[in-house]
Structures are given as structure tokens and as C-alpha cells.
Amino acid sequence: MSRIVYLNGDYLPEQDARISIFDRGFVMADAVYEVVSVLGGKLIDFAGHQARLKRSLDALEIGNPLPDDDYLAMFRELVTRNEITDGMIYLQVTRGNPGDRDFAYPPADTPQTVVAFTQSKPGLADSPAAAKGWKVVTEPDERWGRRDIKTTQLLYPSMAKMAAKAKGADDAWLVEDGKITEGTSNNAYIVKGNTIITRELSRDILHGITRAAVLRLAREAQMQVEERGFTPEEASEADEAFVTSASAFVMPVVAIDGKQIGNGAPGKIAARLREIYLDEMRKTAI
Known part of the structure; x- marks a missing residue:
């Protein structure tokens, strides 16, 4: 089964997910991320990770593209679609695609890029x-x-x-x-x-x-x-x-x-x- 990932509101097979070569996450590492663990199909310390995501976005003056409920729904959907029992969800938010490479930030209304994917790690809590x-x-x-x-x-x-x-x-x-x-x-x-x-x-x-x-x-x-x-x-x-x-x-x-x-x-x-x-x-x- 192909892994299903999230990209800007869509759930896609991983091989179909594409972002622009001009995305600032790619050319400038102008992006923040979080990793949330999954145990027994449930999310660990979700609220803490969301609070830190907001803090990181604020520190870089990147807008937060989604409300907490949408992130939660997305994470749960990825767990379900990928049949994750134990593992992790990686979330990345970039400043978006300005259409070209420039050191200056793009206009404030440039849409952020949101990417998320799962990593299955059976027995994550039982690491030898x-x-x-x-x-x-x-x-x-x-x-x-x-x-x-x-x-x-x-x-x-x-x-x-x-x-x-x-x-x-x-x-x-x-x-x-x-x-x-x-x-x-x-x-x-x-x-x-x-x-x-x-x-x-x-x-x-x-x-x-x-x-x-x-x-x-x-x-x-x-x-x-x-x-x-x-x-x-x-x-x-x-x-x-x-x-x-x-x-x-x-x-x-x-x-x-x-x-x-x-x-x-x-x-x-x-x-x-x-x-x-x-x-x-x-x-x-x-």
C-alpha cells in the first residue's frame, strides 16, 4: 500500500506529492516542523507540540495556516489512512512559494506550504x-x-x-x-x-x-x-x-x-x- 501524505489540504499517495522548487522550505530552510509520536493509534502530547509549533511560527513571523482542530483532524486522518498503530507523524510548515528565489520574505499573503506524513514504527515504546x-x-x-x-x-x-x-x-x-x-x-x-x-x-x-x-x-x-x-x-x-x-x-x-x-x-x-x-x-x- 502506498503511503498517504498530506499536502496543502489534499491527501495523496506519496509519489504524487509535489511542491515548487521555489518553495522557501526547499531553497532557504525557511520552515518549522514538529514530530508527534503515535502509540496505540493515538497521539502523544498533541497540545504541547501544537503550542511549540505556534511559538516557532511566531518567532519566524510565518503565519499559522490552520487552526488546532484542523491539525488534529489531519493527524488522525493520516493515522487512519496509513493504519498506524505505533509510529510518528512529521509536520512541516514553510513560508511558501514566492515564485522565485529571494533573500527577502515574500508578501505576507503568500500561502504557507503544509506537509505531513507518517512513519510506522511497530513497538516504538519497546525499543531494545x-x-x-x-x-x-x-x-x-x-x-x-x-x-x-x-x-x-x-x-x-x-x-x-x-x-x-x-x-x-x-x-x-x-x-x-x-x-x-x-x-x-x-x-x-x-x-x-x-x-x-x-x-x-x-x-x-x-x-x-x-x-x-x-x-x-x-x-x-x-x-x-x-x-x-x-x-x-x-x-x-x-x-x-x-x-x-x-x-x-x-x-x-x-x-x-x-x-x-x-x-x-x-x-x-x-x-x-x-x-x-x-x-x-x-x-x-x-
Whole structure:
């Protein structure tokens, strides 16, 4: 069965979906995106992702082409048409097609381009990686300064991911001014004693939707949370570490730059957070 995608109000077989070569998402990466996970055919933390989509669009002065109810209906239609039980929905909104290439923004009434597609990931919540943990390496953070805007400018994170894979690791933790900002597509955490440490929100990191949910659930579970930067050296001396993202949920990290973290196995706090996060998300999925 051909995958059905959404493009500007139409549901099409993926091979029939086309956009202009002048679309600013293509020529300028002038676009934002969101990824929403699907578990049991339902959407995880949809409201959080929609709120961040609006924030990203506002930051770039791109109009929001659809109301929340239309996004929700579209996502549900894609889940149904593609028979998705577990997986993800990728949504991208661009500034649209100005009819030619120009650094200046097109007129404000230029229609935005809206694209969405599904990715089927059976057993998404049962990833074997969660039982063994990830290995990460550090790479310099050479991205642009507005990492809080979820744009499609992902070339450097992709390069860092490939550098990590070339070193036999699963991901890279990016370092700026001696401290870790985040992973290539996730927020980074260490645990020291009973305290969870993660970088504070700013323009330096993406304001993760999974991050917000996990920290809320950690506090509700009476876990201590400290929001501040930490160094690679602190990470290597931590008792455990993990990352969070919409697709990895809570993923333990067991080594950094070849040195094991803690006892080199996924830690109890990361495992507990993954458990309570998935339980809460399944209960509140729509």
C-alpha cells in the first residue's frame, strides 16, 4: 500500500506529492516542523507540540495556516489512512512559494506550504536500545543561535550524528563554552545522587515537549531537579545519564567519549522516568 501524505489540504499517495522548487522550505530552510509520536493509534502530547509549533511560527513571523482542530483532524486522518498503530507523524510548515528565489520574505499573503506524513514504527515504546542504553560522544556545537525555534535547519545536527556513528556511538552531545547544550535531536540529562540535572531553557536549546513532561512527572514523583549547564567531565562522573525526545521518550545513556557512566548500565532513575512517562502519555493520548 502506498503511503498517504498530506499536502496543502489534499491527501495523496506519496509519489504524487509535489511542491515548487521555489518553495522557501526547499531553497532557504525557511520552515518549522514538529514530530508527534503515535502509540496505540493515538497521539502523544498533541497540545504541547501544537503550542511549540505556534511559538516557532511566531518567532519566524510565518503565519499559522490552520487552526488546532484542523491539525488534529489531519493527524488522525493520516493515522487512519496509513493504519498506524505505533509510529510518528512529521509536520512541516514553510513560508511558501514566492515564485522565485529571494533573500527577502515574500508578501505576507503568500500561502504557507503544509506537509505531513507518517512513519510506522511497530513497538516504538519497546525499543531494545532502552534496555542497553546509548553511547554518546561530544562534538562542538556549531549550530545557529536560535535553537529554541524548531526549524528545518538540521544539517549540522546531521553531521554531528554521523560523526558519532563514525566513532561507534549512537549520538553526539554538543558542547559550547565548555558545557553540554543537548544532543543532536534530544535534550540531555545527568543524574548525581538523587538529583536530575539538565540545562535550563534559553535560546541555546530546543524547548523539548518530552523534556517538559518528564521534568513535571519527575517533580510529581518527588525527584530533585536542577536546571543548569553541566560539563562533559561532570557527565563522565555522573551516576547515570539519559536523553529525552518525542521518538526516543526517555533513553538511558551509558557512556560518554568512551568512558562508562555509573556502572555502564541503564540507571534506575532513567528507567523509572521512562516507565512513568509512557504510562502517563498512554493515559492522556488522544
